[in-house]
Amino acid sequence: MKKTLLLLLAFAGINAYSQGSCATAFNITTNGDYVTSTVNGTFPTGETGLCFASAGSPAAALWYTFTPPTDGILTVTSAIAANPGGTTGIDTRLSILSGSCGGPWTCEDFNDDLPGSDYRSAVVDLPVTAGTTYYIIWDNRWDDTAFTFNLTFTGASCFAPPLFYLPDYLSTTSADLYWDQSTPVPSTYDVDWSNNFATPAGSGTMISAPAGALSYSTANISGATASSNFRYYVRANCNPELSAWAGPYYAYLPVTLPYSNDFENPANNYTDGFINFALITTSGTSTPPNYADGGAGTAMYTFNSTTAASNARAYFRGMNLTAGEQVTVEFKTRLFAFAPDVPEPISFNLTVGDSQSAAGQATVVQSYTNSSAAAYTTHTATFTAPTSGIYYFGIHNNTPQATTETFLFLDSISLTTNLSSNDNELSVFSIYPNPVSNVLTISNTNNIEIKSVTITDINGRVVKNQQGALTQINVSDLNSGAYFVTIEAAEGKTTKKFIKQ
Template identity: 60%
Template sequence: MKKLLLFTLLSIGINSFAQGGTSCAASTVISSNGTYSIGDLTMGNYPTGTVCFNGNQSPTPHARWFRYTPSVAGILTITSDIAANVAGADTRLSLLSGSCSGPWTCVASNDDVSGSNYRSAITNVAVTAGTTYYILWDNNWEDDNHSFDFTFTAATCFAPSTFYLPEYISTTEANLYWDQSSPQPANYDVDWSNDFSTPVGSGTMITASSGALAYSSANIASIPASTNFRYYVRGNCGGGDESTWAGPFYGYLPVTLPYSNDFESAANNYTDGFVGQFSGPFATSGTSTPANYADGGAGVAMYTFNSTTAQSDRRAYFRGTQLASGEVVTISFKTRLYSETTVSEMAFDLTVGNSQSAAGQTTVIQSFTNNSDASYITHTATYTAPAAGIYYFGIHNNSAIGANETFLFLDSITLDTNLSSNNFNSSSANISIYPNPVNDILNVLSPDFELESVTITDINGRIVKNVNANNTRKEINVSDLNSGVYFVNVNTVDGSVVKKFIKN
């Protein structure tokens, strides 16, 4: 995380184990599993080039070096997330291969274990026999000495190490993707669950073929609509030879509107599907710097920052939304600036597209600027979906070079729609549909006016049911409909209203 945004930290003493070397050539050799002292990070050579991270934010970059050469293939786990380090310890870890003269290859890296845990860990990284790996701890955030645990386990079957964002087919279906393990297993086991707390091995198990491509994939379907899920993947080499599990990884199915995200739900991993190059979630409190900086005070927010040497180019993306053709969305979010000195103006675009990627964000909806740190500012824009489908809204930080390092905090996202409220006579406001989501029977209730007819259409505008009514309540059997999103056009003697529901 950014060094400005830290809780008060305590130093720990140096333990009895050998400290890291101050250069690649003088790197400390690790010969066994155990706990090691990183060493005083006010000294040590930081490698030239970006390697795993985009440079070093410290004005005097330093690093401590270790090296390990396995005699057989296996997996490495390296972590500073241990009891020997204080909870606020802020480390940054790189695992490199190559030679001291370069070039380097970044094998794995980690800055923060989570949005509120600034220690670092890389787990179950596959390594090959005879290759020398360099473990690098740098002073990007702190100069203090901390400790780390090193564990090597011999193995012949390996889990994938590179995963991609899920591809969401609908509100109930997703494809998962990862690069093939090496050596390539016979197939892969995938364990998924809608309950994040379900232990690995206790979820829904499916088998994915390894195939002939450079990547493998798995399809999970019939998921409860618009829910979240976690998943693990392991290599299955046959004959009982299985790798460790890689994961957990998380998926966030597209939602129907209205939708809001204030980054306060631990059950939704705080982000609730907000991904990209913004940092966080950042838990602000009375002792954080800045203090109580979430919208409304203590709480959680996301943030990005400018550069004092180049124009910014950092993107983040909202969770996907399932929209109908012509559906009008009102997008609202709040931002606030922070700087240790005087804030520099921050500029950003609200974008939309068909994926959570820069290439997929094809439309700029509206451009904004923020130059005040006095309070949160609400930004609002509207977008009309040209066709039915899944859409992703994004924020593109494209701020010009700033005179001072400045942070843009983001909080309180709200997406509303013309289909989530009544669009006709105000007297239709009491019309309700329930339950929602529904399995079998959908109830339509109009206590003030008699119903005339009820029409149900799918997200593509096709009529799937059309029934007459002559009472204030109508029961409609929807058990024969496929899972997904539908719209109900309720006609009364006083007017009409459109409602949205989810069929499980």
């Protein structure tokens, strides 16, 4: 990677004084470690709701500035040897702003907790512009203890993509990845993906993605293990210079039922594709204590608002359902409020739709109100899929404005199906690529033998009918449009939709 280090390393352990406000921010000019004081300065006006939804009580922060001499990459982190990590270590929160004292501010990047129940914070490989002043803010949302952080700046002219979006899951084996173009736009992007989360960047399966003329770029991952999870990194290839890797980001391919998730498996990033609510780890000595179903451990949480009605949504990973499949959804919730406050009820809906977005959640399956802080409450609902496809269940926190901040903990998700064992076996069939130009591939993880394949158009006309144990179908002679492929095996039949380009 072609980069030029523009700053000399500073001596470790520099005390940074006069940090209490924007006007008295400590100006950092060299790479190195910086020792803070107790977090007791002024919280930036207008920052709440910009990087983070809420501040400490009372809100406080420490201020630092950094002005890069050239374009480059900035990393700020408290995850260093000087600070204890894990759930018993320091609990920092970091935001990096640009603007001027008094605002308005622009949130350049932020971080609360690192993965794996590490409450330290890091903003890594943030592209920064020469001559722009960046405000580095450490606040007291969770902890006001003094600590040490590291700042590193490296000059560069080739930059990783700045923003990534949720993957578009096409099937149980394929997904499209999306990200905003780098500036300047490179020749191509290198994409590295692997089912092993621990595989370092650059060591997985490498593919190349074109930059294109749009504001975003995309790459297709196909032929992955059905219903698996994978991590991916992306870097700009400016030929010959390469940017830093952006990532890791994670994809969670749709699953077939039954499915369960207790948020306890670190190999699945604990969440296993459940997004938008925050993850909490509790123990018998923490506050709150044992707020995971079954005792100490991990759970997800949301909370009400004391200034407006809540409108927070979270989504399960995708479920690959067949037409007429009845799903029983079960999960548990429990309330919590910091003493001496008494928890207020939390209202929420179980929703379902075709995407992990508010616009895509077209159906309210059932509405709930939880009033119990004494123990977990079990909730059950059923949903029947009207057509075959990928469905996303969601939790919509729509609690009215409250007077007491109350948390809703969610745990022990379970989804079961009414399908027979034969139906479950057939549900493992997948097709790719989709859309397809030339050859459509049929795969299944159970090695079920195919007897025949029939393709029909949207009007029900049969356009191909082939017998035998087929895994690939040539569709290059078909007109562009939507088609259905019916796969017949000894266990029965299943139908999949595909688009011919």
